[in-house]
Amino acid sequence: MLYFFLSYARGDDDVFVEEFYRDLSREVRVRAGLDRGQEVGFVDMHSIELGAAWSERLVSALSTCRSFIALCGPRYFTSEACGREWHVFASRAERYERDTGQPSSALLPILWLPPRRMPEVASALQYDSDVLGEAYRKTGLRQLLRLQRNREAYIDFVDALADRIVETADTHELPQPEELPQFDEIPNAFRSVPGGRRALPTPPSSPERGPDRGDTLSVQFVVAAGSTDEMRSIRASLDYHGARPVDWAPYQPTMSQPLGEYAVAVATRRSFAAAVADLAELGPSAEVASQENRILVLLVDPWATRVDQARLALLKYDQQDREPRTPASAVMIPASHDDSETQLHWRELSDSLRAIFASRVARADDVMFRTSILTHQAFESDLQVVLEVAVNRLFVEGRVHRRPSGDTAGGWPQLQSP
Structure with missing residues (x-):
């Protein structure tokens, strides 16, 4: 039996999450009367690339675990993978409640680091207990792990949570999903919430958003490429270019679709409103x-x-981007391994790119400045990472267009300790 699935957003806190996972697993084994080597939990410490297939072990764990522990914080609610993990388990819990008529307490949100904003699906789940005091409520579990003075409170927390997990496993047997869809087909539980509220900032208006788009995030792709006529005097192979700059298809013959159209398709599959333009629209697009x-x-x-x-x-x-006007801008530079002419001249081309994007290079932001992307599969994976990081940055640094009305002195919702 797999007692719990630990869901968290990978990043700088991985070492603390590993420590918490080990401590919690040990206490669950003790309370369940299991041997020392018995596996009782699952945590994915090796993040899959966004868009890749989930591992068989992860799918099995998510489909069979008795409890779902979510380490909630700012990064968690902007993570596509975490939102999809939550959705899969929440669907199991909802089905259990429909079938049995009994409430499920198997989805346990734990306050890892107090988020500035929280989607309703999380804030509605209050995990109440009086075991912990103000240290957890104010700073979350992360600080209990980091600060030695909170050691006793941390031990109490792990004990109480282990009790809850074992009790849930003894009383709840959630149904397994009949068939788990592909990663890209699973909804993100945090992207849209009841009542029209979101955990993420969204543009107040956008030409690309139709009446059915609601509060979908928008991404504008700008293609910086030459037409066939412009390329005639510059390079020998014209197979990758078309009558218009946006017809540029750098991954031919493997993929003949223009890159801008392909990028829009990738973004649309992830519920973004997306559009493509040529370089003439770069200035206005950056301003918007x-x-x-x-x-x-x-x-x-x-x-x-x-x-x-x-x-x-x-x-x-x-030059205008030296102090970025938007925190969510990225540059992606394909260099197909099938394009022998580009590979032959890559050193000179790369030097030109570094000179042009001197500010980007100086910032050493490899996530949002991606060069030498060899295949269309690598481009898709890179783009999905770029989009998730961009959403994270908008969440933290985006412009606030509307302030809540009325008295806001009541503070943010609080996730309580076990």
Whole structure:
């Protein structure tokens, strides 16, 4: 029997999460009367690439575990993987409640680090107990682990949580999902919530958002590439270019679809409102992204650095981006391994790109400045990482357009300790 699944957003706190997982597993084994080597929990310490298939062990754990422990904090509610893990288990719990007519207490949100904002699906689940005092309520479990003075409170917390997990396992047997869909098909439980509220900032208006889009986040792709006519005097192979810059398809023959269209499709599958434009729209797109909390992704053909007009536009953008006008902007530069001419001249092209994007290079932000993307599969994986990081940054640094009305002195909802 798998007693619990530990869901958390990977990052700088991994070492503390590992310690908590070991301590909790030990106490669950003691209370369940199991041998020392018995596996009682699951935690994915090796993050899969976004968009990749979930491992068989993760799928099995999520489908069979008796409890779901969510370490809630700012990063957690902006993580696609965590939102989808939550959705899968919450669906099991809802089915259990429908079938038995009994409430389920198997989904346990734990306050890891107090978030500034919280989706309703989490704030509605109050995990109440008087075991812990103000230390947990004010600072969360993370601080109990980090500070020695909170050691006794931490031990009490782990004991109480282990009791709850074993009790739940003895009294709840949640149904397993009949069939788990592919990763990209699983909804993010935190993306939309009842009542129209969200955990993430969204643009107040957007030309790309139709009446059915609601509060969907927007991403604008800008293609920096040359047309076939512009490329004739610059490179020998014209197979990757078309009549318009947005027709640029760098991953031919493996993928003939223009890169801008492909990027829009990837973003749309992840519930973003997406659009594509050419380099002439870069200035206006950057301004709108800054004002309306929109994500901006610049798709750059390395050969565009040899087109005068394109080079000047990219230089101007980088100079204006020294103090980023939008926290959620990225540059992605394909270099297909099937394009032998690009590979042959990559050193000179790379030097030109580094000179043009000097501000980006100086910031050493490898996540949002991705170069030499060799395949369309790698591009898709990289883009999904870029989108998640962009959402995280908007969550922390995005512009606030509307303040809540009335008296807000009551404070944020609090997740209580076990």
